[in-house]
Amino acid sequence: MLEMRDIRKHYGAVRANDGIDLAVGAGRIVGLLGENGSGKSTLMKVLFGVVKADSGTIRFRERALANHTPREAIAAGIGMIHQHFMLVEAMTVLENILLGGKRAGVGLRRSEVADRIRKTSAAYGLGLEPEAVIADLSFGHRQRVEIVKALLEGADLLVLDEPTSNLSPPEIKSLLEVLRKLAEQGRAIIFITHKLGEVFDVCDEVVVLRDGKVAGKALIADATRKDLAHLMVGRDISVGLSRTDRKPGKEVLVARKLTWRDSDGRERVREIDLSLREGEILAVAGVDGNGQSDLVDVLAGLKLPSEGTIELDGRDITRIPVGNRLRAGLAYIPVDRGATSLVAGMTIEENLALRDFDRPPYRRGIWLAHRKFRKQAQAKIAEFSILARQPDMPVRMLSGGNQQKVVIAREIGRNPRALIAFQATWGLDPGATRFVIDQVIAMRNRGGAILYIASELDEVLMVGDRIGVMANGRLIGVVPRQEVDLAQIGLMMAGSHDDSAVTNS
Amino acid sequence: MSASLGKEGKKDRTPPPEQPGAAITISESLSVTSDFWRRLGLAILAISLSFVVSAIFIVIAGKNPLLAYWSLIRGAFGSIDSVAFALNKSTPYVLAGVGVALCFRARVINIGGEGQIAVGGIAASWVALSCPDLPGFFLIPLAMLAGSFAGAIWAAIPAAMRLTRGVHEVLGTLLMNFVGVLLVSEALHGPMGEVGAGFPQSPLFPEQAWLPALIPGTDLHIGIILAVVAVIVCHFGFWHTPWGFRLRLIGSTETAAAYAGVSVARGFAGVMLFAGGLAGVAGAIEVLGVHYRLIQGFSQGFGFDAVAIALLASLNPAAVLPAGLFFGFLEAGALAMQREIGVPSSLIYVIQGLTMIFVLCALGVSWRRQRV
Numbered sequence: 001m002l003e004m005r006d007i008r009k010h011y012g013a014v015r016a017n018d019g020i021d022l023a024v025g026a027g028r029i030v031g032l033l034g035e036n037g038s039g040k041s042t043l044m045k046v047l048f049g050v051v052k053a054d055s056g057t058i059r060f061r062e063r064a065l066a067n068h069t070p071r072e073a074i075a076a077g078i079g080m081i082h083q084h085f086m087l088v089e090a091m092t093v094l095e096n097i098l099l100g101g102k103r104a105g106v107g108l109r110r111s112e113v114a115d116r117i118r119k120t121s122a123a124y125g126l127g128l129e130p131e132a133v134i135a136d137l138s139f140g141h142r143q144r145v146e147i148v149k150a151l152l153e154g155a156d157l158l159v160l161d162e163p164t165s166n167l168s169p170p171e172i173k174s175l176l177e178v179l180r181k182l183a184e185q186g187r188a189i190i191f192i193t194h195k196l197g198e199v200f201d202v203c204d205e206v207v208v209l210r211d212g213k214v215a216g217k218a219l220i221a222d223a224t225r226k227d228l229a230h231l232m233v234g235r236d237i238s239v240g241l242s243r244t245d246r247k248p249g250k251e252v253l254v255a256r257k258l259t260w261r262d263s264d265g266r267e268r269v270r271e272i273d274l275s276l277r278e279g280e281i282l283a284v285a286g287v288d289g290n291g292q293s294d295l296v297d298v299l300a301g302l303k304l305p306s307e308g309t310i311e312l313d314g315r316d317i318t319r320i321p322v323g324n325r326l327r328a329g330l331a332y333i334p335v336d337r338g339a340t341s342l343v344a345g346m347t348i349e350e351n352l353a354l355r356d357f358d359r360p361p362y363r364r365g366i367w368l369a370h371r372k373f374r375k376q377a378q379a380k381i382a383e384f385s386i387l388a389r390q391p392d393m394p395v396r397m398l399s400g401g402n403q404q405k406v407v408i409a410r411e412i413g414r415n416p417r418a419l420i421a422f423q424a425t426w427g428l429d430p431g432a433t434r435f436v437i438d439q440v441i442a443m444r445n446r447g448g449a450i451l452y453i454a455s456e457l458d459e460v461l462m463v464g465d466r467i468g469v470m471a472n473g474r475l476i477g478v479v480p481r482q483e484v485d486l487a488q489i490g491l492m493m494a495g496s497h498d499d500s501a502v503t504n505s
Numbered sequence: 506m507s508a509s510l511g512k513e514g515k516k517d518r519t520p521p522p523e524q525p526g527a528a529i530t531i532s533e534s535l536s537v538t539s540d541f542w543r544r545l546g547l548a549i550l551a552i553s554l555s556f557v558v559s560a561i562f563i564v565i566a567g568k569n570p571l572l573a574y575w576s577l578i579r580g581a582f583g584s585i586d587s588v589a590f591a592l593n594k595s596t597p598y599v600l601a602g603v604g605v606a607l608c609f610r611a612r613v614i615n616i617g618g619e620g621q622i623a624v625g626g627i628a629a630s631w632v633a634l635s636c637p638d639l640p641g642f643f644l645i646p647l648a649m650l651a652g653s654f655a656g657a658i659w660a661a662i663p664a665a666m667r668l669t670r671g672v673h674e675v676l677g678t679l680l681m682n683f684v685g686v687l688l689v690s691e692a693l694h695g696p697m698g699e700v701g702a703g704f705p706q707s708p709l710f711p712e713q714a715w716l717p718a719l720i721p722g723t724d725l726h727i728g729i730i731l732a733v734v735a736v737i738v739c740h741f742g743f744w745h746t747p748w749g750f751r752l753r754l755i756g757s758t759e760t761a762a763a764y765a766g767v768s769v770a771r772g773f774a775g776v777m778l779f780a781g782g783l784a785g786v787a788g789a790i791e792v793l794g795v796h797y798r799l800i801q802g803f804s805q806g807f808g809f810d811a812v813a814i815a816l817l818a819s820l821n822p823a824a825v826l827p828a829g830l831f832f833g834f835l836e837a838g839a840l841a842m843q844r845e846i847g848v849p850s851s852l853i854y855v856i857q858g859l860t861m862i863f864v865l866c867a868l869g870v871s872w873r874r875q876r877v
Contacts, residue, residue: 302763323766332764340760346753354754355765359749366746 001026001188001433002047002157007056009042012429017053018212022190029179031188031199031220033232034209035287035457035493040192041426043209044159048080049073061156076134079150083162085142087134093117094130096149097149113152120148124181125174127459140171147178158182159190164198165289176202194232194287196225196494208232213363229490234251244476248465249278252449253299253330253418258308260291268294269474276449281440283452283464284475287493291473292453293335296422299451300332301325313417324354329417333424337400341407344396348388349377351395352410380409384439401432408439408487418449437463457489532593544819551863552831559856563744574847578788580841581834587841589725593795597622597787598733601811602818603739603825610743610775610820618661619808620685621656621781625788627692627716628655629797632705633714633792635698641713648714649789656785657778659685664777668770670705684809690801697799705801716794726794732829735783739822752776776825784811813861832857 002024009017012060017039020457024030034040047053047058049068058065060076068076094114114130121128126144134142143163149159160179179202181188191203200208200220207217208231216231247484253276260269270289276282286292297303299310301322309318312328326332334340342351353362353373361372377391386405388398395403404424411419421440425433440463442448452463452472460467468478469492477492479485568744581591601618608615629652636644643796663677692698693705714727743749754762755772762769787807791800818824839853 300764322763323764326766334764336760339758340764343754343757343761350750353760357750357765366748368745368747368750370745376609430836 001061002190004043004047004061005057005059007043007046007058008054009051010054011045014429015212015321017046017056020056020209020212020214022214023205024188024190026156026188027183027186028204029183029191029202031206032190032192032209033194033196033199033206033228034215035194035232035455037442038209038232039212040209041161042108042212044080044161044192047073047159048078064366071276074153077154077156079147079153079155079158081143081146081150081160081163083165085139085146087142087145089133089135091134091149092130093128093134093137093145096134096145096300097130097152102219116152117148120151124178126178135199138171140167143167143175144178146330147182151182155187157188157190159192161192162194163191164195172198176281189320193211194494196228196491199228200225225491225494226487229494232490232494243441246279246445248280251275251448252313252316253312255299256309256311258295258298258310259306260294260303261306262294267306268473269298269305272466272473272475274451274475274478276451278449279444279447280465281444281450281452281463282466282468282478283454283460283487284468284470285457285460285493286470287495288455290470292422292455292470292472295475296332296334296420296451296453299420300330300334313379323355331411331414331416331419333411333419333421335423335426337403337407342395342403345394348381348386348395348398348406349373349391351406352377354410380406380413384409384413399432401428401435404428404432404436408436412439412443415446416443416448418451419443420451420453422453423455424452424455425454431433433459457493463467469493508835527551534645544824546823547867548817548819548864549868554861554863555856555859558859559852562852562855566848566852568846568848573846575626575843576845577835577838577842579838580845581838583841585720585723587794589720589723591834591837592725592729592830593833594836595830596728596732596794597791597807598810598814598832599649599729599826599829600735600787600790601780601784601807602814602829603736603822604783605811606815606818606820606822606825607739607743608780609756609815611756611772613773613776614673614675615660615663615678616675616812617681617781617808618686618784618787619804619806620678620682621659621784622788622791622804622807623682623685623689624659625652625785626792626799626803627658627689627697627788628652628785629789630692630697630710630792631739633710634707635715637711639713641715641717644711644714645716645793648793649786652789653782656788657782659785660777660781661774664774668774686802686804689799689804693799693801693839699798707799710793710797712794715797724795726790728790728794729856731786731790733826735786735824736822739825743822748775784808813857817861817864819864848861 001108002022004022005019007020008015020039020043022043032040042051043144046053049072051071052067060078063076065073065076088099091099094110094117097117098110098113110281117128117130120126126148128141128144128148134145139143147158161275163175167175176198179191183189191199194198203220205217205219206223206228208215208228210232218227255272255274258269258272259267261267268290272295274282284292294303298305301317305318309316311317312325312330315328317328317330318324338344343354350373353376356362357368361376362369374391374458380386381388381391384405386398386409387402398406419440424440425436428436437459440450440452452460454460461481464481466478466480467484468475469489472495477488555824556574563570563573573625580587589784599624605615605618629648632648632651633644636647639647659681663672663681666672666677667674690705693707697707699706699708716728719725719727719730743752751772752862754765754767759769762772788804791803796803799818810832814825814828817831818828835853835856839850842848843850
């Protein structure tokens, strides 16, 4: 039904799609497997007409699709179910489906569409009521609304982007059943995921992407989990870092049975035990959204843990505020330069003083010591080779790499005892990525204790002295770098590890 | 208004990937000073445009716009008395406006100036009336303090509602306006009313409670000095103290403020109380310096004009002074224009409104790029 050939798309020097072929037949469910950044979403954006490919051809139902818009893709019969639902919460199911639907003359034909919703819902056992308000529905049901919407728009090919990431296990089960029914009716489905278990549960065939290329494809009947995990992550551990040999010193940051629940009571961080020692990097891999961001926020003091304790150099810091943790020697590089670690509209010098502005040397009496801001900034700009014309230019005028250097200069430049780095190289080009990693390693070599969380497995393997995986809110399988078993890590990242085989460090 | 303010710090957790190669991108003028001149130029352009458009309305009203504007200028600047009158008019605008500017900078949408001015006036009047034997150098500061205290409390209530119950401050401050204004009526019809006056007003204050004249022989009272001091304090407080830094952080992004160890709740409450206190002083100055008594409706419209002035000053504390003066002189001139030419003074609200629209259009495009 769908044939994509030799799709290429690059962003700057990054080849997001580097000659990808993908074919999906009617009645088939094809799993699209790959890590973050392997090119899955770019490929789907090309298919849906959100971005234009540099080269390559798409044929859908024997017709060429080129230079199409999302609207044309929908009209052609492609339905996209996004990971984050595109529904208006205050409206009913019916109204959401009417929104942006095919125009039926002047009237909306509510009752006619409502009938069709009821029929479709019954045919696939979705249990949807047209008059139910979205806000009252569970995530599972909201997703079904999206599916019905796509079906009523005439979709023959459904693309589901990480459809199970917000669902509970029973909801996942019924989703997979629905997908199977859809396939039996002759529809084609592309199922994007990084969870191996689901691929085996529902897919007929699987395509594995890595670094913008097809790393392998197989019929599910012929594939094993181990093979797929290896295809997904398999590569050499590149070294080439100036990592000095040093024995880890005493424990600096220790967390015990750390648990955090969100406002809905869901456990996002589950009973995490970890210990960071002097001169050691604990690097943690894992697919985004497995509790990493909540873990780092809890450690840094932006969120209070529901249970558990945190100690820094033997002192209990579980409940002390962010500023005091910082003073005690805990630095933090959050993922989000845009909204957390930097204030885009403030100047470089102000951003460098962002977390210390209300104490000397930046404060003198009731005044801000602007001259100290300037001097500190000049020193940091030189030391960390930040490419900036002058210290009083707004940080938003810097490139991403230089913005991150400002963050690094502030956080690592204070010579902290412990550092929490979360996706510190996110969105950076290779040169800037290397700079960040070198700085982290240098801090380790000086005896700092570091928790380094990233979604790029390469990076985790390159940086860590010990490697662990975060899955489903738990930290699992922490082993020294020499003992890393890639296949095992792939399985753990895909959430299908054998609980008895891995130890919780 | 709140929408355009909300844009700045919108959480954006998925910025696009960086384009490698572009080490440094300079897309705009760097210097803060040149930015200042650009903004000033835009403000003047907006004001001129509003006068041009308003001229059309004057023509429609059957009057000569040039004559009308000439009498407006004479009414505002024509004599010492007219200047004094205009400066007195400007004082509450500046005081309340600078507080609102700080609030909006911290992304606190305080539109409760009117109510805060009203209760400030009540408190000052109460002090002035109940201590007739105190000497002026003691009574006046006491009355002002009482006014600012009352204004701060009036702002504290919506602040507490926001922080403990999640009631948005737009709603809280707006509703407190009605209560505050009605409280003036209540006081005048009850305990503080002048017996047999026929109009809801309090007895005249003892003369030592009247604000002293700044220039003898004119109506100009010392309030304008206080307003200038307030602007200077706010300017330096905002740009040069940790307190101001905190407000700027809170106003830019709450996540960044939390990361920097700044309590958003404390900053929120602090700036509300501060602005409420300034508005309360403005209320005290109105009753002590202009009316010499509490009268019904004395706070009419000041609160919303304060918002307009803060926005006209593009939320820059120092720029509130010229913006407030502009409003004050415009109003003074308008009254003369009405007297002499017969152009309705309500036309001034048209000019004010048009100026706001033009200024917001001119500055709105650069809002996202503003220094915080």
